[in-house]
Amino acid sequence: MELSNGSDRLNPVHARSGWPPVVVAGASQTGVCLMRDFSRRGVSASCFDCMPAFVGFKSFYGKAHLCPNPDNHPAEWLDFMIRLARKTGGRPVLISSADQFITAIAQHAAALQEYFIFPAASIATQDLLATKKRQYDIADSNGLGVPRTRFVRSWAELREFAEGARFPCLLKPVHFREWTRFPTTHPLYDQKVAVARDLGELEAKYRLAEEVTSELVVQEIVEGPDSAKLVYLSCYSQRGERLAACVLRQLRTYPIYFGSASIVAPVDDPETDRLCDNFLRRIGYRGICEIELKRDSRTNEVKMIEANPRYSVTADAAPYLGLHIGWLHYLDLIGEPVAPVVAAKTDLHHIVLQRDFACYRSYLEAGLWTWKSLLASYRPPVAFYDFDPLDWRVTYLTCVNLFKILGLPLYRRWFKRNAA
Numbered sequence: 001m002e003l004s005n006g007s008d009r010l011n012p013v014h015a016r017s018g019w020p021p022v023v024v025a026g027a028s029q030t031g032v033c034l035m036r037d038f039s040r041r042g043v044s045a046s047c048f049d050c051m052p053a054f055v056g057f058k059s060f061y062g063k064a065h066l067c068p069n070p071d072n073h074p075a076e077w078l079d080f081m082i083r084l085a086r087k088t089g090g091r092p093v094l095i096s097s098a099d100q101f102i103t104a105i106a107q108h109a110a111a112l113q114e115y116f117i118f119p120a121a122s123i124a125t126q127d128l129l130a131t132k133k134r135q136y137d138i139a140d141s142n143g144l145g146v147p148r149t150r151f152v153r154s155w156a157e158l159r160e161f162a163e164g165a166r167f168p169c170l171l172k173p174v175h176f177r178e179w180t181r182f183p184t185t186h187p188l189y190d191q192k193v194a195v196a197r198d199l200g201e202l203e204a205k206y207r208l209a210e211e212v213t214s215e216l217v218v219q220e221i222v223e224g225p226d227s228a229k230l231v232y233l234s235c236y237s238q239r240g241e242r243l244a245a246c247v248l249r250q251l252r253t254y255p256i257y258f259g260s261a262s263i264v265a266p267v268d269d270p271e272t273d274r275l276c277d278n279f280l281r282r283i284g285y286r287g288i289c290e291i292e293l294k295r296d297s298r299t300n301e302v303k304m305i306e307a308n309p310r311y312s313v314t315a316d317a318a319p320y321l322g323l324h325i326g327w328l329h330y331l332d333l334i335g336e337p338v339a340p341v342v343a344a345k346t347d348l349h350h351i352v353l354q355r356d357f358a359c360y361r362s363y364l365e366a367g368l369w370t371w372k373s374l375l376a377s378y379r380p381p382v383a384f385y386d387f388d389p390l391d392w393r394v395t396y397l398t399c400v401n402l403f404k405i406l407g408l409p410l411y412r413r414w415f416k417r418n419a420a
Contacts, residue, residue: 248264
């Protein structure tokens with residue numbers, strides 16, 4: 001879907017001859033969405049990742065390159081990046097869709113500047129926001145409220161936090177990818193958070209997480225329904241000018257209550273817009289950023305849940321609103337003048353199908369949605385994060401996963417009934 005508005009018409013809509021290619025750091029579906037947007041504008045796009053199972057390795061929109069894991073093999077990863085730049089040709093624009101590569105780019109920024117174009121002046125700031133170890137302190141000291149949060153490294157620090165805590169509380173890895181190191185059968189494998197409803201449960205979850213690392217983030221929850229969750233999407237120029245921004249409301253999440261958005265819709269929320277804009281300007285942020293927030297039902301305060309200093313899953317909603325933040329970031333990085341853009345559409349539902357199919361039963365069982373309201377949320381205009389008929393190999397995998405999500409519970413119930 002291509003939308004535009006008056007301000008967007010002042011910007012180029014297609015790449016000109018000689019413009020540099022784009023290399024996307026990350027081959028997840030988010031990286032594929034970013035490659036798609038550049039491919040449609042005539043920019044040669046490719047991606048890389050250390051996870052060969054990611055869908056970017058099957059995408060129609062660009063070639064995917066398998067890289068060393070930068071966490072475990074930093075020198076080899078840097079050598080790979082230099083070879084990739086030379087193979088790609090020119091000096092490609094480097095845009096990240098994964099926190100892991102934000103950290104790696106920041107660590108090797110001095111060496112990479114010769115080979116890639118990226119916001120080198122603010123990559124250190126992005127790196128600070130990419131880890132929960134620092135992002136809450138930075139937000140709190142720069143005018144953006146956060147729930148009571150503590151970075152803990154021992155049982156003593158965990159219990160010290162718990163003494164004055166209001167339960168339930170959340171336990172989070174400092175880096176999301178840390179919990180991917182668990183065996184796939186582990187209760188915390190590939191989870192963003194662990195929920196503890198009392199001290200005993202908090203200690204039990206900490207004991208499980210300690211198998212990988214004792215350094216974790218513990219946090220009180222922000223009270224309120226999933227619909228009180230908000231997302232601020234934005235892009236800032238290398239001079240600090242806001243090029244585009246919008247606020248979206250999360251309608252459903254996976255898992256229910258403490259998960260990532262499965263469906264979002266634009267919302268007019270000047271207070272959240274102002275708080276996030278002021279925060280990012282105060283820390284001198286440059287580039288693309290997503291901030292997840294929630295309005296506390298007890299105090300009506302907006303508090304940050306987490307910041308993602310990169311192109312994100314929800315960022316894919318922005319182009320459907322006329323806010324092509326990946327393209328605007330690219331234009332700014334290559335030195336093209338960019339006119340700030342405002343949203344052209346305000347009544348869209350953006351849906352992550354695999355998350356939404358996985359969570360709808362939870363909402364029905366909790367009485368938060370009915371079948372009628374659930375189906376109404378799919379009424380046009382809608383846009384899908386993980387369904388694109390042109391990228392048929394990736395979409396085929398999505399359909400297989402959707403079939404498994406819907407079919408396996410029915411099969412298990414049928415098997416148990418007949419086994420009895």
